[in-house]
Amino acid sequence: xxxxxxxxxxxxxxxxxxxxxRCDPISGHDNLYWYRRVMGKxxxxxxxxxxxxxxxxxxxxxxxxxxxxxxxxxxxxxxxPAELEDSGVYFCASSPRQTKNIQYFGAGTxxxxx
Amino acid sequence: GQNIDQPTEMTATEGAIVxxxxxxxxxxxxxxxxxxxxAGEAPTFLxxxxxxxxxxxxxxxxxxxxxxxxxxxxxxxxxxxxxxSYLCAVRGYNAGNMLTFGGGTRLMVKP
Numbered sequence: 001x002x003x004x005x006x007x008x009x010x011x012x013x014x015x016x017x018x019x020x021x022r023c024d025p026i027s028g029h030d031n032l033y034w035y036r037r038v039m040g041k042x043x044x045x046x047x048x049x050x051x052x053x054x055x056x057x058x059x060x061x062x063x064x065x066x067x068x069x070x071x072x073x074x075x076x077x078x079x080x081p082a083e084l085e086d087s088g089v090y091f092c093a094s095s096p097r098q099t100k101n102i103q104y105f106g107a108g109t110x111x112x113x114x
Numbered sequence: 115g116q117n118i119d120q121p122t123e124m125t126a127t128e129g130a131i132v133x134x135x136x137x138x139x140x141x142x143x144x145x146x147x148x149x150x151x152x153a154g155e156a157p158t159f160l161x162x163x164x165x166x167x168x169x170x171x172x173x174x175x176x177x178x179x180x181x182x183x184x185x186x187x188x189x190x191x192x193x194x195x196x197x198x199s200y201l202c203a204v205r206g207y208n209a210g211n212m213l214t215f216g217g218g219t220r221l222m223v224k225p
Contacts, residue, residue: 004156033212042118043157043201045212056212091157100162101211105149107156 002026004106006092012112018080021109025074025094031055032075033095033103034067038088046090049075082113116140118216120202125222126192134187134200134219142207148176148187149201151218157201161187189221197223 005024013019025032034046046065047057051072060067064083069075079086089110093103117139126132138146145164149157163169163178163185175188189196199220203213 031211035213035215042217043203043213043215045214048212059212095211100145101205102147102159102162103213104159105157107154 004092004094004104006090006106006109008109009107010110010112012114013082014114015084016081018078019082019111021077021079021090021092021111023075023077023092023094023106025092026096026104028096029094029104030072030097031095031101031103032069033093034075034077035091035093035105036088037091037108038085043091046077079111082111084113087111087113116204116206116214118202118204118214120200120216120219122217123220123222125224126189128192128194128223128225130192131188131190132192132221134189134202134221136185136187136202136216138183138185138202138204138216140183140204140206140214143180143204144207144211145205146176146178146185147203147205147213148174148185149203151199151201153199160200192223194223194225197221 032049037043045059048055049069066078089108091108093105095103120136148160151157161176199218202216
C-alpha cells in the first residue's frame, strides 16, 4: 500500500513568487493534515481537512497560504507571494476515521525562499 | 495551549537501552504519540498511549502518566539504524485532532 506522497521533494523560489505543494494521502483516509517545520523549531500544525471540508485552519499563518482539497482526495497548499520566513519543510499527514486516528506522514517538501 | 519538552540530543551505545523522556502541559489531552524520523524522511509512527501505563512493541516501549504529564520512549538492544530523531506529540481534545510536537530528540547510537 502506498504511503503519503508529497511533491515536489524540494522547491527553491525567489521571494514574491508563487509555489504550490501537493499531497496525496493514503487511499481511503478522510483526514488530511498540513504541518510545517521552520528551521530550528518544532513541527507545527497548519490545517486539517475532513474529506474536502476544512475542519480546522487555526494554524495557517496568514492569507498568503491557501489550501484546497477538491474532491476529497489529494490536497494542494499554495503560497502566494512567498516570503523569506516561509522557508521550511512542509509535511502532509493523513489518517483514517478511527478512534486512534493515527496520522501517517509524508517525507515533506523542503521549501527554500531566496 | 500546549507545551512539550524533550531533550535535544542523546547518545547511547549499540546494544544498550536508552530512555527518551517527554513532559507536556496541555489544556486538553487525547493521546500521546511517538514518531521516529531519519534525516530527510517521513516521520514514522512508533507508538500511541492514551491511558496510563506501558505499551510494548518489540524493542520499543512507551510509558504514559497523565497525572504527571510525562511519557517516555524506551529503546532496547540498540542498533545503529536507531540513530534518528524521536518526536513526542500530543493530541488535544478538539475537533481537529491536530498534533502538537516537541522539538524532537536526536539520538546517536555509537558502536
